[in-house]
Amino acid sequence: MKSIQKSSAILTFFILIFGLLTINVSAQSHKSKIDALLKKYKEYEQFNGSVLVADQGNLIINGGYGMANMEWGIDNDADTKHRLGSITKQFTSMLIMLLVEEGKLDLSVPITTYLTDYPKTTGDKITIHHLLTHSSGIPNYTSFPNFFNEKSRNPYEVDVFIKEFSDMALEFEPGSTYKYSNSGYFLLGAIAEKVTGNTYEQELDDRIFTPLKMANTGFDHHATILKKRATGYQKNGSNYSNSDYLDMSIPYAAGSLYSTADDLYIWDKSLSEGLLLSEENYKIMMTGYIKAWGGSYAYGWGVRNVYSEKKKDSVMEYSHGGGINGFNTLITRVPAEKNVVILLNNTGGAPLNEITVAINAILDDKPYDLPKMSLADALLETFNDDGIDKGMAQYDELKNHNEYNLDEGQMNRAGYSLLQSGKVKEAIALFTINVQEFPESSNPYDSLAEAYLADGQKDLALKNYKKAFEMDPKNENAKKIIDELEANK
Known part of the structure; x- marks a missing residue:
């Protein structure tokens, strides 16, 4: 009987050890995959910061990617204050x-x-x-x-x-x-x-x-x-x-x-x-x-x-x-x-x-998407440096390219970057692309309207503000500008 109990105890011990090793190998695999994912986001300049990931009570990732301070070359870490x-x-x-x-x-x-x-x-x-x-x-x-x-x-x-x-x-x-x-x-x-x-x-x-x-x-x-x-x-x-x-x-x-x-x-x-x-x-x-x-x-x-x-x-x-x-x-x-x-x-x-x-x-050991390069960032640089014609040509070339992602919010930010730097015509072109790509969203119309207004094209500004307000009746700013434009016709 003692021999059987001893064998059972040894078997239980090895099962526990095997289980712990399996968990550790799994955690290491998850860590390396998450680290590779975050490095790819950093490479594409789509993430720069601190990350902590825990699962089933185990700390998987705890660190930083990119710079906490670019002037001094100081890295982000888990104890960087954001x-x-x-x-x-x-x-x-x-x-x-x-x-x-x-x-x-x-x-x-x-x-x-x-x-x-x-x-x-x-x-x-x-x-x-x-x-x-x-x-x-x-x-x-x-x-x-x-x-x-x-x-x-x-x-x-x-x-x-x-x-x-x-x-x-x-x-x-x-x-x-x-x-x-x-x-x-x-x-x-x-x-x-x-x-x-x-x-x-x-x-x-x-x-x-x-x-x-x-x-x-x-x-x-x-x-x-x-x-x-x-x-x-x-x-x-x-x-x-x-x-x-x-x-x-x-x-x-x-x-x-x-x-x-x-x-x-x-x-x-x-x-x-x-x-x-x-x-x-x-x-x-x-x-x-x-x-x-x-x-x-x-x-x-x-x-x-x-x-x-x-x-x-x-x-x-x-x-x-x-x-x-x-x-x-x-x-x-x-x-x-x-x-x-x-x-x-x-x-x-x-x-x-x-x-x-x-x-x-x-x-969860499920398939996942790797990041793609930002088409908005690429277009912003081209529109800014080389003008509208080359920017539109680049858009036509890359819009269906598998390595690029076109995101509404990123396009909107890119358009405002052009608008704020005084490149109003270029901003109009970029916002127009965003309207074409995301016609069911109110915000691209609102942004395009603002660019038209900055360019003095009040009729087109009014048209797009009306479209934005029609799609989002809670847009009080659009309603206010519509009233002002119609009052001054």
Whole structure:
């Protein structure tokens, strides 16, 4: 009997060793494939930043690609500090839920309960729940005409900046639909300050960052000397420039934070382990309430059901991106798989959703797409250096080329790069291509209209603004310009 038990124990031991070796080989294979994928994105200048990937609780990738600072040749790494943009919103949401848990806030009462100076005609209809779910109807201040040119560089006190949008009419009845609004999250920071008597920044430090030992996360003040802070760049074809200045009092509770891939991994694990909130309030925070993003929107998170190859069942995926001058970011979590993908890019405009899809396909041993070169970047360079005729010839040559990808957003950015550099005719040509390639999207028409207006071709500007507004009736800027153009006929 002892011999049989001994043999069984030895067999079990070797099975365990074999299993661990198999897992290790699989993890190494995944690591090499993801690394090769990210290097290809870097080669094509479509990603430059920090990456962390964990799967089934195992850290697969944790490092950097490209430069944190191009002037000094300093590499990105896992502890490089990047501006988060709207990933900030999940920290704002957690702060609000911690105050709810302490009985200091009620999700269902009007915001005028806490912001007593806010106009009651609209404020009495809006609850904190509406702010958290982008269903308040408050116009989004970052979408205001000329916002970035006229407002974004100036420092504002919180109460003063609220007046920039508080008197505006609501875009819809609160709770009736979803429309992304940084204004709503700005108000959440103000509410937290009102009920605690502390600054938004201090409350985050005291309630979230210090308890979780997230020592490399905080409110990004321009004047602060911050070690290992990445510089934000914007890409124009194959060239880079420093991103436009943005005073960080403007994004505030909607997008003012910086962090690292390492710290966001701590954040991910704290959510999975329920370290800050009770189970009941965590469920309230992470439940999807209103249709958005191909799923629904919770409090600071997009939520959707996805099929898990590992579980052979549907599981919940939680994600949120961010975009702020010179940076774009994305965190995607599948807690049931102990899976998280964190992408922090400091050249703006990287296809982070596309990269995340490919990474998760690799982790599931499924086919995935390698990146292609950007046709928009190639066209921008040619239109800029060699003119319209050669640019159009290059477009005809490369548009069906398998190694190039034509992306609507990249084309739009390329067109604006030409427009802002004074090459209006070239911008019109590039925007026209974008309209032809993406005729079912409103934004290319809007951009083409702006270029025509800059060129003095008011009839064509009006025609395209009307098309943009017809396709997107919420485009208030288009409606305003249409009214102005028709009034001056």
